[in-house]
Amino acid sequence: MSMVNLKINGIPVQAEAGSTILQAAEKANIRIPTLCYLKDVQCVGSCRMCLVEATGARGLVAACVYPVSEGMEVFTNTPKVRKSRKTTVELILSTHKKKCLSCVRSMNCELQKLALEYNADEDRFGTDYAAKPIDDLSESVVRDNSKCVMCTRCVAACEHQTVGVIGPKNRGYAKEIGSPYDMPLAHTSCVNCGQCIVACPVGALYEKSSVADVWGAIVDPAKQVVFFTAPSIKATLGEAFGFPVGSNVEGKMVAAIKQLGNVKCFNMDITADLTIMEEAHELIQRLMTGGTIPMFTSCCPGWVKFAEHYYPELLPNLSTCKSPQEMFSAVLKTYYCQKNGIAPENLYVVSVIPCTAKKFEIRREELGGYTDAAITTRELARMIKEAGVDFANIPEAEYDMPFGEASGAGVIFGATGGVMEAALRTASRLLGGEGHPIEFKEIRGTQGIKEAEYNVGGGKINVAVANGLGNARKVIEQIKSGEKNYAFVEIMACPGGCVNGGGQPYVRDEVRNSVDLKALRASALYKQDENSKYRCSHETPAVNVLYKEFLVKPLGQKAHALLHTTYHQRDKY
Amino acid sequence: MSQIAFEGTEEQAARLAACISEHRGEKGALMPVLHEAQDIYGYLPPEVQTVIAEGLNVPLAEVYGVATFYSRFTLMPKGKHQISVCLGTACYVKGSDKILEEVEKTLKISCGECTSDREFSIDSCRCVGACGLAPVMIVDGEVYGKLTEKDVKTILNKYAEN
Known part of the structure; x- marks a missing residue:
């Protein structure tokens, strides 16, 4: 790679030829503000926040797209630059609904941060925003366009997912971001992944909150409230309380949930293990009996809805297993209620999930309505703050029994490749004894598509793992064209899997643009797996008790009725 | 906004299909196809935009975005x-x-x-x-x-x- 020499604010910097001023500045530890730029998502140079002076250029140039050249001198901190950035912020603020105090993004908003840094006057150009209707018909995503800054990061995120149900429309003052023909998002083929929410720099997009419902249930004397937390929550919740990215806060999380009121807190990693029991048996059955392969995982509700809209012909290939969330709720409303003499209608089940699509999932009729509320990591953090819990100093606590201890296989469900690895651990042992490896490192990591060939029970099988729906589409097209053959394919809608889900804590742009968020968060899960007493799902005691006392056997009649589901084709337009 | 029923003919549909297959796979195919579609139908109703989105493998949101950006395109037919x-x-x-x-x-x-x-x-x-x-x-x-x-x-x- 050839290098060029340039100076930024007088500091000599070497940068790769073809890289941008923004990238070169990062190497020299000089911060240039950005708004529409987001690493891995969008780089278009439209917001004009990153303007700098550069020799040889006619006016100010956008650092995020302007390439470096030999001998170039860049100035990021001149009166002209500062004035321009300040005016840009003030112009954006003139069409922004400045209801900041109660905004979901207050104190965590990129526009607020820029306004503060550039001492912007929010009233310099008055306030001229049209009060636009809030679209809250979706179960998952709420859009408030009166706060939109038109950065189009959400549009880029949706395009990466190859869903593309939102875009800029109209022109000039009438321009806004949304679905065609003023359709509410709920009427489009949106898969509810929520990647638009985590891409949004302001409060224009957020999840449909169930916090008020959950507080209501907690104080209702007729209700018994149980929480269960998805595998990835422990690896991300800390970020909302100032812990570094990649901190595992399981003990504090459980303790904090128990301080929300008279509630129990269970571990969803256990039904991740249960999912593997069913799914591994299903895979073996499909392979042995000439069933439909490749089999696709079905635990990601974003992927399931994507398949229903875009690849209905593949629905027979989807594992019939419900997701861990739905398996848990079904077990709680039947087995747990019976065992503890609770009327199912008095048990209020709250799942804490990294995901906005799970909010849609709990409303699917075919799943039986066992989950009462699904709240994201962000909503849980909000509740913990509202309850006045001192998260940093709270002593750690353990999950409630009987759903406390899970295997490391359940833990890694939260990262891309985790479900596949967990399934392979169990399937290989079910077929061929204990001589198989525990770790399947070829399918770990954050690259979009991973492939491997494994020896399972004496036969070789090819597997693929895709994260991000754009990558999923590539894998599917290769399978359909006959170019590739797999026995088993794992798909997670969100890039990096659940650790990077649409319900995970907001991360400041400056952090997100400089670290590998997906890998750091996933590392917390793999570390816990490594130190787990049990590494395979079929070893988890709670799972074995469940089969012994209630479910009888994997793929049995009872298991089939409670733990499996069906899919149906949905319109694309 | 007034609601106008779509009255496309088979002949119009065939012309649009031919135009789409001529441009499919080209970079920037959307603009010429939208132009021709408007020539065929006189305007760009939802039914036509959907056919274009499907045919060119472009998100409908993008088709609609382009159609509403340029004033040359109209989403409403002209009256008698x-x-x-x-x-x-x-x-x-x-x-x-x-x-x-x-x-x-x-x-x-x-x-x-x-x-x-x-x-x-x-x-x-x-x-x-x-x-x-x-x-x-x-x-x-x-x-x-x-x-x-x-x-x-x-x-x-x-x-x-x-």
């Missing part, structure tokens, strides 16, 4: 009788905005729209070079000048009867 009210400077100071309002009120549609029976559509224009006659309105190419609001109904009635 096309009305154009001049909003140029001379007509405007002579009160042509009131004339336009009166036309909108009489036909119960907004400027840029078409009545649901496809009889009338309204547009505005900027100066037809007849400033001496301001305010001016054109119906099917015929110029009506020195208008007052009460003239509007009489003129429109003339066309409604035909």
